[in-house]
Amino acid sequence: MFKAVSTISRRLLSTAATLNEGEQKVLAKLKATFTSAPVIEAEDISGGCGTMYRIRVETADFAGKLKVQQHKLVTECLRDDIKKWHGVVIETKAV
Template identity: 45%
Template sequence: MAAWSPSTAALLLRRICAIPLLHCAQRMFASQTEGELKVTQILKKNFPQATTIKVTDISGGCGAMYEIQIESEEFKEKRTVQQHQMVNQALKEEIKGMHGLRIFTSVPKR
């Protein structure tokens, strides 16, 4: 098998990396997607004591996978698995159409 020259390898690397980097830059400055807004609204309704709710579409904007960060008093004295079950229950209908979900929960510090 022949090795690629450094210039060929660099060209391939630029082509491979350019698309995700451009996509990330565009996504960084964009407002929330429809899916992010919908999930945020549902979480606000189900966790009225939440001090932080952050929903991020980590699938590139297609709504297949989300990362959720939520801080709420409702999680007090509950184990992490119970906190995540609460979030899953709140989003049970939306989860049916998702590929994956990352959940980070916490209780506000006093």
């Protein structure tokens, strides 16, 4: 339960100043690719070592696309980074 509360509070209080370097880098790439997305989040869920991320993107660019197609667009954007990670959780939504 503590971890869940910690994650929720971090999400609510996150600003560019509290994001680590890896999160900032991932966010910059996603924002450059999905320029009209109202929601883009990147969270290092590996405990800060940068080997596993949770990515969330909500954008109209996903309209009419299957979930697997949406995820492919995200993974193409982060291809070079994902090669260095142990894992990634991707959440997408068409808005």
